[in-house]
Amino acid sequence: MEGFLPHPWWEIWYALSLPVVVYGIYTMNRLVKERRETLPLLALAGAFIFVLSSLKLPSVTGSCSHPTGAGMGAILFGPAITAVLCLIVLVYQALFLAHGGITTLGANVFSMGIAGPAVAYIVYKGCAKSNLNFYASIFLAVSLADIATYLVTSLQLALAFPSATGGVLGSFYAFGTVFAFTQFPLAVLEGVFIALIFKYVIQVKGEVMVKLKVIDEKKLRRLKGVVQA
Amino acid sequence: MNHSLLDEHALASPLRHKNNRLKLGLVGAALLVGVSSPSPVAPLFIALSMSFAAIRLGKVPARFYAGLVAAPLGFAALGAAIIFFFFGSGPEIFSLELFGLRIGASADGAEMAVLVVSRTLSGMSCLLFLALSTPMVELFALLKALRLPDSFVELSMMIYRYIFVLLEVVVRMRDAQAMRLGYDGFKNSIQSISMMAGTLFIRTMEQGERLFTAMDARCYDGRLFLFEERRPVKVQELLVASGYVAFISALAYFSRGTAIF
Incomplete structure (x- = not known):
């Protein structure tokens, strides 16, 4: 939310996000030099994240909720590049939809573009090693990424506005509980949503996933077999 | 899916033909003053003047504009409510019983909550002014x-x-x-x-x-060349913009001790 974070916190979050974004741009440049066809692909992925985050998910309570799409980006392209994509998407959200803002951009990039994707990536890789069901691991990665984003956001607010009696921890609980009502169902919902997307893509055109090196041929055949059975 | 993307309004705005650097500079300065002002006076003034500029000079329908401000304000209000109850110390001005728990709000908390909401309003209106007057293509x-x-x-x-x-x-x-x-x-x-x-x-x-x-x-090698239209800043526009920035900075400075509660 524009103007919500006071000085010095918005500058601090800018400073924390900057190195990651710079590293992301560096990684991206290297990738683009190696294989030039990646730049248009990344651009489309960024646009996809934007469109995904502007979709309204049907929600149990009747209210609307927006997925973040960053978890999916992290699974497909890794967290560093996702941070860059998220930065661009967040600027567009601010300028097109009046979501978020410019002074809070640093904090938002940190929670949505860095913390969330990092968790998604770690969980996804961890699950891949432990041989868990592919779709279950995507669900877990995306949901936990959402929860991480929400926890980091609560922490950012708590650090900026510590409670008089309980300090930072006290107001962290307060912000956390209030947002939990909307964020937990949303996290589960987005996990299901993204897992189903993967399911459709693999059923209809699994080669795309092989090309993006998300899965290999062997796994694709196995997944298709599992789905059709 | 609503097609009320702000970019479309920006393309139609009469302010589109003003110098982009000037607009960006103005909005940037107002954003910074709004977010660093220690009292709600300056942010509220910025919010009012920026909204006025967007609606009057930018010819944005007022109803549409109100809708844009209302949505994020809900979130800000929620956050402000928490700050109201948990932040700061000082004389208690309000309390209530919730699930057997007594929650009290202090004057400091109330002050902070008002300040945060006013800052959010000022930031939102600056952002909206930029978004509704400058199409993205021009920013590239x-x-x-x-x-x-x-x-x-x-x-x-x-x-x-x-x-x-x-x-x-x-x-x-x-x-x-x-x-x-x-x-x-x-x-x-x-x-x-x-x-x-x-x-x-x-x-x-x-x-x-x-x-x-x-x-x-088409021989793309990683660079597209862009054409930036030259729009010289008129002296009068520059004067108005710098006068505005000077005024809000002064307002923020002199109203720094203002308290409501």
């Missing part, structure tokens, strides 16, 4: 001039272009699904929206390959 040339990495600006431009392409696809698929009762009930809705997003993803990847072929065929 500026980004290049700011020496941001080429790949980053190119990526932003392509993302910008494809947001609109994909949105159109989404609207079409969504209508087709809705006509076949795809959004009847919660379970169906989840199924449909995932199917739609999955198809969108496949379309996206195919489009990405086509885009590469098309750009390669």
